[in-house]
Amino acid sequence: MKSDLEEIGKELEEAATKFHYDVLREAETSGEQQSEAFFELYADAARENGELEHVDYCPVLFEGSQKYGIDGYYLNIDSGELVLVISDYHATDGLASLNKGDITKLFKRVDRFFDKSSSPEFINSLEETSPAFQAAYYIHTNLHKIKRVRVVLFSNAILAIRSNLVTVEKRGDIHFSRSILDFNRFYAIQGSQNANDPIEIDFTEQNLELLPCLSASASEDNYESYLAVMPGTVLAHIYRTYGARLLEANVRTFLQARTKVNKGIINTIEKEPENFFAYNNGLTATAAEVSLRETKSGTFIEKITDLQVVNGGQTTASILYAADVKKADLSNVFVQMKLSRALPDVREELIPNISRYANSQNKVSEADLFSSHKFHLHMEQLSRRVTTPPAEGSLVGTKWFYERARGQYRDAQAYMTKSKRDLFVAEYPRSKMLVKTDLAKYEMTFMEKPHLVSQGAGKCFSNYADIIDKKWTENAASFGEAFFKDSMSRAMIFRWTDKHINTSEWYKEDRGYKSQIVTYTLAALQNSIKTVKAEVNFTKLWNKQELPASLQKLISELAPKVGDIIKSPPPEVRNVAEYCKRQYCWKRVSDEITIDVEKEISDCLISKEKAREVKKEGRATQRIDNSIEAQTKVVELTDEWAAVQEFGQRNRLFKPSDHRLVDSAKRMKTSGRIPVEWECVTLVQIYNKVVDEGYKPRNKS
Numbered sequence: 001m002k003s004d005l006e007e008i009g010k011e012l013e014e015a016a017t018k019f020h021y022d023v024l025r026e027a028e029t030s031g032e033q034q035s036e037a038f039f040e041l042y043a044d045a046a047r048e049n050g051e052l053e054h055v056d057y058c059p060v061l062f063e064g065s066q067k068y069g070i071d072g073y074y075l076n077i078d079s080g081e082l083v084l085v086i087s088d089y090h091a092t093d094g095l096a097s098l099n100k101g102d103i104t105k106l107f108k109r110v111d112r113f114f115d116k117s118s119s120p121e122f123i124n125s126l127e128e129t130s131p132a133f134q135a136a137y138y139i140h141t142n143l144h145k146i147k148r149v150r151v152v153l154f155s156n157a158i159l160a161i162r163s164n165l166v167t168v169e170k171r172g173d174i175h176f177s178r179s180i181l182d183f184n185r186f187y188a189i190q191g192s193q194n195a196n197d198p199i200e201i202d203f204t205e206q207n208l209e210l211l212p213c214l215s216a217s218a219s220e221d222n223y224e225s226y227l228a229v230m231p232g233t234v235l236a237h238i239y240r241t242y243g244a245r246l247l248e249a250n251v252r253t254f255l256q257a258r259t260k261v262n263k264g265i266i267n268t269i270e271k272e273p274e275n276f277f278a279y280n281n282g283l284t285a286t287a288a289e290v291s292l293r294e295t296k297s298g299t300f301i302e303k304i305t306d307l308q309v310v311n312g313g314q315t316t317a318s319i320l321y322a323a324d325v326k327k328a329d330l331s332n333v334f335v336q337m338k339l340s341r342a343l344p345d346v347r348e349e350l351i352p353n354i355s356r357y358a359n360s361q362n363k364v365s366e367a368d369l370f371s372s373h374k375f376h377l378h379m380e381q382l383s384r385r386v387t388t389p390p391a392e393g394s395l396v397g398t399k400w401f402y403e404r405a406r407g408q409y410r411d412a413q414a415y416m417t418k419s420k421r422d423l424f425v426a427e428y429p430r431s432k433m434l435v436k437t438d439l440a441k442y443e444m445t446f447m448e449k450p451h452l453v454s455q456g457a458g459k460c461f462s463n464y465a466d467i468i469d470k471k472w473t474e475n476a477a478s479f480g481e482a483f484f485k486d487s488m489s490r491a492m493i494f495r496w497t498d499k500h501i502n503t504s505e506w507y508k509e510d511r512g513y514k515s516q517i518v519t520y521t522l523a524a525l526q527n528s529i530k531t532v533k534a535e536v537n538f539t540k541l542w543n544k545q546e547l548p549a550s551l552q553k554l555i556s557e558l559a560p561k562v563g564d565i566i567k568s569p570p571p572e573v574r575n576v577a578e579y580c581k582r583q584y585c586w587k588r589v590s591d592e593i594t595i596d597v598e599k600e601i602s603d604c605l606i607s608k609e610k611a612r613e614v615k616k617e618g619r620a621t622q623r624i625d626n627s628i629e630a631q632t633k634v635v636e637l638t639d640e641w642a643a644v645q646e647f648g649q650r651n652r653l654f655k656p657s658d659h660r661l662v663d664s665a666k667r668m669k670t671s672g673r674i675p676v677e678w679e680c681v682t683l684v685q686i687y688n689k690v691v692d693e694g695y696k697p698r699n700k701s
Contacts, residue, residue, distance in 0.1 A: 012158075013095060015187050019156060020093040029431050029495075031502030035059070038089045039071055042154040044437075045189045046181055047457060048406060050244035051152060052083045054456030056577045058512075060113065060132040067105075068112035071154070073135045074456075079317065080147035080325050081243075082139065084110050088155035098157035098182055107178055110151050118143055128574070129567075131512060138575040147324035150243060151178045158183050168241050175240055175324065190407060198288065198306035199242050208234050210293065210300035216338070224341045226290065228301055230283070232269070232276070232333030236323045238307075239316050247313045265318040266326060273332040282336035283312030290341045304339070312337075373465070375472050375479065376436065380404040382484040383434075391545040400488050401428040403435045434491060440464035441519070442494045443487060446526050448590075450519040454580040489538040496547050497522060497555050506560045513566065516580040520589050521555060521562045528595040534605040541604075550601045558595065565589050630680035634665055637687065640698050641666040644687060647695045658686050 019041075026037040039057055046052050055072040062068045072085035086106050090096040116122040117139040126133035139146070159182050166179045203210050213228035239246055268276050288306035292299055309316055315335065322328040383402035390397045401409050409428070413421050437457040444453050444464050453460050471478065498518045501507050507514065529536060541547065547555075565588065569579040579585050597605065637644070645662045648654045654662065664675055665683055675683060691697060 012184065012187060016095045016156070016183060017093045019183070019186075020091075023091075025430055029499065031499040034091055035071075035087065035089050038156065039085075039087055039154065042087075042156075042181060042186060043072065043085070044457075045186055046152065046154070049189050050242075050247060051179065051181060052085070052150065053244060053458055055083055055085050058131045058135050058577075060135060062132075066112060067109050068116060069109045070113050070135060073139070075138065075142055075146070077142065077145055079321060080145055081150060082146045082148070083150045083152065084114065085152045085154060086110050088153060088157060090156055095183065096157035097160040098155050098180075099160045102157075103153065103180065106153055107151060114139065114149065129510070134512075134575055134577065138578065141574075146174060148175045148177070148240060151176065153178070153180045153182075155180065156183045156186070166241055168237075177241055177243075190410070199245055199308075200303070200305045201238060201307055202303045203234075204302055206237075208237065210302050211337075212297075213292070213299055213301050213339070215299070224290070226301065226339045226341075228337045228339055229277075230335045230337050232273075232319050232323075232330035232335060235316060235335055236320045236330055239320045240324070246307065246316065247309050262314050262318045265315060266322050266328075269319065269322040269328045269330070269333055270326060273329065276332075277334045277336060280315060280335060281312070282338065283309055283315060285309050285312075285337055285339045287339060287341050290339065301339075373469065373472070374476075375468050376402075376404040378476075378479060379439070379484065380408075382481060386481060386484055388488075388545055389543050397545075398426070398432060399428050400432045400434055400491070402439075403433065406435075409433045431495075434488075437461050438491070439487065442491045445494060445519045445522050446490050448523045448527055448530075448586075450516070450523040450589075451581055451583050451586045453519040454516050454577075485542045486538040489536075489541040492541060492545075493536075493547060493551075493555075494518065494522060496552070497559070500552075500556060501559050504556070504559070507563070510567075513563070513576055513580070516566055516577070517559055517563045520566055520580070520586070521559045523586070524562055524589055524593040525555065525558060525595065525597075527590050528593070528597050529605065532598055532605075533608045534597070535608060537604055537606045548601070548604050551604050554595070554597075554600045558593070562589060562593065565592055630684045631674065631677060633687075634675060634680045634683050635668070637665070638668050641668075643698065644690055644695065647693075648686070648690050651690075651693060653690060653693060654686070658682075662686060 023034055023037050023041065026032070026041060027034045030037065032040070036057060036059075043052075043055050043057075047054065053074065053076060055074045057072050058070065060068070060070050069086060070084050071087040072083075074083045075081070086109060088098065088102065088106055113136070117136040120140075123133070123137055123140050126136060159180065165185065166177060168175065168177045170176070201208075209231055211228045211230060211234075213226045216225040216227045265280065268279050272279075286306075286308050287304045289304070290301060291303035293302045312335075319330065319333065319335070323330055379402045383400050387399055388397040403409055409430075413424055416424060437460070440461040440463075441453050441457070444450075444460055447467070449463070452463050498514070501514055501517055501521075507517075526536075566580055566585060567576055569576060569585070573579045641662055645659075645666055648658065648662065661675065661679055661683055664671070664673070664679070668674060674680075
């Protein structure tokens with residue numbers, strides 16, 4: 001039988017070559033070493049996939065007789081889960097093979113480092129400023145809180161053997177799971193619009209209890225549904241094994257941002273486990289395939305492919321917490337589950353709606369479902385339309401490419417000829433590709449929240465979502481072209497600072513905590529600018545498409561000072577990465593850093609009053625843009641307004657004024673009158689409301 005490596009296709013080989021150059025470009029753009037650029041690319045994919053919540057890059061390598069090492073770590077103290085990542089990076093443009101011996105050696109290095117971290121003698125033998133000390137000391141001081149260790153191997157090689165990608169074992173009181181993210185899996189994640197790496201649970205093969213179920217309902221066109229009973233022991237095992245990969249993306253974001261377990265659920269499990277089934281609302285889940293077994297005792301589920309919990313994530317996390325942290329007995333805990341198998345043709349449309357409606361009666365807001373927020377669609381549209389002024393030495397401008405959905409930048413080029421691809425990249429350079437979490441990081445930095453940025457992409461993004469959702473509801477017009485240009489200018493400053501720090505001699509002499517230094521440096525700068533009632537003249541930066549020399553000089557001088565502060569925490573704090581996540585770290589930096597910005601960068605500033613005038617003009621322009629877009633939409637729907645009116649009347653959705661407006665839109669063809677601008681804006685709102693209430697659009701445009 002051929003090995004997996006021998007059976008790979010040309011497509012995967014080409015993808016590996018492209019990935020190699022992606023790493024080189026990322027390293028060149030950011031000024032990072034290739035190994036760090038590789039780590040960050042894989043970490044992004046692992047976060048999107050739910051493999052891990054967050055991870056801090058921390059390369060530790062000891063090549064003595066007892067080799068040990070990790071490349072990243074993260075401890076979620078609330079859940080008691082420690083993540084340890086080790087990299088296997090091959091700096092070639094082909095595909096290497098990853099065999100069982102390689103895997104065993106790499107995992108042993110991680111095991112040794114974890115075991116050594118429990119030893120005071122080992123801790124004392126390390127240099128306090130070294131990455132090894134930072135990680136080992138943090139593990140050592142929190143050892144009593146660690147209930148699970150999730151070890152993840154990042155490799156751009158491909159498994160040369162048939163192997164389980166996830167394995168679980170228990171050592172003492174700690175559960176260890178080990179998973180492999182090889183290039184085959186990485187490529188599959190990158191190619192998936194929802195970034196899910198399908199989970200396949202074979203209850204028989206994994207020695208788990210089969211799930212008794214009833215066929216609840218079925219639609220020949222859309223889906224099949226089952227009501228099942230999930231033992232608490234089985235649910236805990238599945239979540240312990242697969243972690244947040246089990247959770248649908250929006251639920252995952254919601255949970256990671258609010259990592260608190262439900263005390264009521266824990267209390268019921270501990271004191272009234274036999275009543276858990278009656279008290280708890282249960283789970284709503286989806287699957288790609290469901291295999292059933294008919295027995296004399298009834299129908300049982302024996303295999304689920306691509307299981308995703310879309311509602312009940314807190315229940316799932318709390319059950320595992322009760323088992324691992326509280327040592328609760330789950331033998332009498334059972335959870336009801338509504339499982340829907342969405343058929344392939346409607347899966348992409350149906351599953352997000354199941355998620356949205358399943359969460360509609362819980363405290364999961366539009367901000368928690370921020371991945372589908374209109375703000376993203378708006379930013380995407382602006383990025384495809386707004387061209388930068390030509391940079392010095394260029395004849396034409398370029399565009400920023402805002403990725404509303406994973407893989408859009410790559411997919412846009414997928415079927416282009418080389419000449420068309422070259423033109424595309426010239427218009428949208430890779431250095432100006434921007435993903436949602438990047439935008440959140442940049443904007444939260446300039447909102448002076450570096451401690452939240454330092455908590456990781458997931459929590460930073462969720463905090464930003466709360467802020468934007470509120471502002472969008474209050475005044476969507478404030479997010480016009482002017483906002484887009486300003487936000488891209490902030491991105492330009494952030495990326496320049498990131499690259500500059502990484503290539504600075506002072507940083508090369510003592511590498512580490514670059515991401516924290518970048519966000520704290522720019523937040524400190526913004527804080528000083530705010531004190532003189534001024535703002536950065538982002539319009540000037542946008543027009544020049546480069547940072548003025550005075551701003552470059554100030555950031556260059558400020559960054560090492562900020563680095564010294566955050567690398568010198570109070571005596572009682574010995575982990576810099578954790579220190580940077582705290583409000584008191586930001587208070588210290590903002591108190592100690594004072595800059596005479598009016599002297600240093602007067603050419604980069606404008607007064608608050610002038611800035612307000614610019615923003616007011618931008619809002620007025622956006623209102624015009626919104627009304628033009630609304631008129632276009634209303635006209636496009638000319639043949640559909642009659643059906644909209646019928647649906648709205650039948651479901652009693654309209655106010656009297658709505659009836660009049662929809663009636664006028666319905667008669668556009670015969671009357672020849674197009675509703676005026678404000679009427680069109682209201683009509684689009686009415687149309688969106690009926691769609692949200694279940695109206696099936698006929699015009700997909």
